[in-house]
Amino acid sequence: MKAWSNLRHLVVALLFAAVAGGCASTNPAVDPFEGVNRAVFSFNDGLDKALVKPVATAYKAVVPEPARQCVGNVFANVNDIFVSINSLLQGKVGDAVSDACRVLVNTTVGIAGCFDVASKMGLEKHRRDFGQTLGKWGFTPGPYLVLPVLGPSNFRDGIGTGITSYLDPVWKISHVRTRNVLVTTRAVNNRADLLTAGDVLEEAALDKYSFVRDAYLQRRQNMVVEDDGKEAGKRADGSPLPLAVKGAVAPPPPVPESLWFDQANQRETLRTGLSPRDPRSAAAPASAKTSL
Amino acid sequence: MFKQIIKAALLVAAGFCACGAALAQDAPDALIRRAVDEVTAAIKADKDIQSGNRQKINGLVDTKIAPYVNFVRMTQSAVGRNWSKATPEQQAALIREFKSLLTNTYSGALSSYRPETVIEYRPLRWQAGEPEAVVRSLIKGTSAEPVQLDYYVEKIDGGWKVVDMNVAGFRLVENYKGQFSNEITNSGIDGLIKKLAALNKSNESKAKS
Numbered sequence: 001m002k003a004w005s006n007l008r009h010l011v012v013a014l015l016f017a018a019v020a021g022g023c024a025s026t027n028p029a030v031d032p033f034e035g036v037n038r039a040v041f042s043f044n045d046g047l048d049k050a051l052v053k054p055v056a057t058a059y060k061a062v063v064p065e066p067a068r069q070c071v072g073n074v075f076a077n078v079n080d081i082f083v084s085i086n087s088l089l090q091g092k093v094g095d096a097v098s099d100a101c102r103v104l105v106n107t108t109v110g111i112a113g114c115f116d117v118a119s120k121m122g123l124e125k126h127r128r129d130f131g132q133t134l135g136k137w138g139f140t141p142g143p144y145l146v147l148p149v150l151g152p153s154n155f156r157d158g159i160g161t162g163i164t165s166y167l168d169p170v171w172k173i174s175h176v177r178t179r180n181v182l183v184t185t186r187a188v189n190n191r192a193d194l195l196t197a198g199d200v201l202e203e204a205a206l207d208k209y210s211f212v213r214d215a216y217l218q219r220r221q222n223m224v225v226e227d228d229g230k231e232a233g234k235r236a237d238g239s240p241l242p243l244a245v246k247g248a249v250a251p252p253p254p255v256p257e258s259l260w261f262d263q264a265n266q267r268e269t270l271r272t273g274l275s276p277r278d279p280r281s282a283a284a285p286a287s288a289k290t291s292l
Numbered sequence: 293m294f295k296q297i298i299k300a301a302l303l304v305a306a307g308f309c310a311c312g313a314a315l316a317q318d319a320p321d322a323l324i325r326r327a328v329d330e331v332t333a334a335i336k337a338d339k340d341i342q343s344g345n346r347q348k349i350n351g352l353v354d355t356k357i358a359p360y361v362n363f364v365r366m367t368q369s370a371v372g373r374n375w376s377k378a379t380p381e382q383q384a385a386l387i388r389e390f391k392s393l394l395t396n397t398y399s400g401a402l403s404s405y406r407p408e409t410v411i412e413y414r415p416l417r418w419q420a421g422e423p424e425a426v427v428r429s430l431i432k433g434t435s436a437e438p439v440q441l442d443y444y445v446e447k448i449d450g451g452w453k454v455v456d457m458n459v460a461g462f463r464l465v466e467n468y469k470g471q472f473s474n475e476i477t478n479s480g481i482d483g484l485i486k487k488l489a490a491l492n493k494s495n496e497s498k499a500k501s
Contacts, residue, residue, distance in 0.1 A: 124438075196404050203495045204397040206471040206487055214470045215462050222461035 030144055031213060037146040041209050044151055048191075053198070056191035070114040071189045075170075076125070077106045077113025082164055086128035090136050098123050127223070131160025135224035144213055152216040320425035320445045320452045321416045323360055328411060328429075331356050336407045349399045357398065362446065362453035363391040369455070370468040371476075378481050386481070389488035394464075396495050409433045423447040426458075 031037060060068070084099035102118040102125065110117040119125060134156050135141065142155025153161060165171060170186065173179040205211035334352055335341050341348050367387045368375050378386065410432040418425035425445050430438040442458040456465040475484040 196400075200397060200400045203400055203491075203498070204393065206468075206475060206484075206491065210471050210474060211467065214467050218463065218467065219461040226461070 030217065032143050033145065037144065037213075038209055040146040040148055041212075044146065044149060047149065052187070052191050053195075056188050056195060059188050060192040060195060068189060068192060071185060072193065073106070073110070073116050074113040075186045075189070076116070077103060077110070078169060080106070080125070081169075082130070082167070083126050083128045086130060086133045087126060089133045090128065095126055095128075099126060099128075129157075129160055130163040131157030131220070132223045134160055135220070141217065141220065144217060152212055154217070154220070157220060319416070320418055320447070321413065321427040323452050324427040324429075324443050324445070324454075325413070327356060327360050331402070332405070332409075332411070335402075335405055341403075342407065344403045346399060346403065349403050350395065353395050353399050353402065358391075358395060360452075360454055361394075362448065362455050363387055363394070365446065365448070365453070365455045366390065366394065366465050370465050370472050372469055372473060374473065374476050374481065382481050382485065385485045386488070389485060389492055390468075392492045393488060393495075396492065397464075406433065412438070425452075 028034075063071075080099055080103045084096050084103065087093075087096035087099050102123045105118040105121065105123065106113045106116060109115075116125075131154075139156050141157070145153045145155060145158055147153050147158065147161075150161065170179065170182050173182065201208065201211065331352060334356065338348065341352065364387055367383075367390045370390065371378070371386060375383070412430045412432060414428040414430060416425060416427060423446060427443040427445060429441050429443075431441050432438045440458065440460050443454050444456040444458070445452045446455045447453075456463055458464075472484060475487055479487075
């Protein structure tokens, strides 16, 4: 769980990110609730600094790495159930079967998910969730939100998170103490994985709030347009794709119609097999089906 | 007659060799692979680096990575349309500060590299002859899910250099655009330079402690 994944974690989910002093100009199109969001961000940061981070640091110091890895794998195995469901909802039947096999193999041979045997067998772990599925179905992200405790989200992903927690088997455990222990362990283990990433963010960001926001939105956008093998988030001319919400992360001007079929775009078509007309077509359900 | 055939064959063979060498030199991924190999070899050979000695890691990044990175281009694209409004002195200061911020970030990320990490290259995204390419790789650590790490390279004056990176769907230089333009709107180009310098200074003192 360590190593380069920390680099990814810098981006992945700075659910526990910190707020920066000062104020940046707003981006009303993507982040209409910036004032409230900054306040929640600041609250989350205070909570993290006062409680979550110290607990996670102690946990990391006390629990040896193999044990932490086992804990992480067990919860990742539970999450693979949702990965499989979302693969299916996105029309990727092959992936859905492979994800279900992961759960089966890891739960049995991997002893309740403690060991990720499936990955060693070549069943690669995917990263899919309900927010991403909604995006693939054509839902726009909506305004950016910072959720209390949970951190960066947007309207669409908030709904996705809601669905996930509603179905989450860990939350369904009726024995309250067991449930609370498991939920806390999962949170602390996740936070311990992000400890180095937090340091990197601390050092890299001018304004942590907008750094985390832009990184989150960009990453979520890429997760929606990714179409295995195709480079995510790029137009035929190499400029980044605009987010579905207008104005997010400085969208470039649209490609004029006269350039749709110029030589460069034709080449791009051959390369990616995508229509140069609308690079967003990758996000549409129709093309998700064709990728079967 | 026989001699001539041998001669011709030799010429053809020599031709292939030359082409091969030229291609190898010209391919955008060759340089990335070399740089990555050198860095990972250096980390594997040095226990200090593995235990997170930041000064040594910084040195490694300066000597092995920085020469392959086009910091001028990176700064230009992060500053965006405000670039032309900056005086040459301001531009130089921006490049200096941004370079030091990026190398520090990279060093921080590198300090979590483990010798057992495997780097796998995905198909190169490049049309032969074009001055832009994406060298794509997957970082396979002990974690189940591999991490995407793509290098955007650009050929300027005959040499390939990195102009951006994509870490798991996150474009590093792209991400600074928003922050930079916010800072410039609020406190001008000098304000941005000051902010960068202050951040670098606090990072430096942290690395030493």
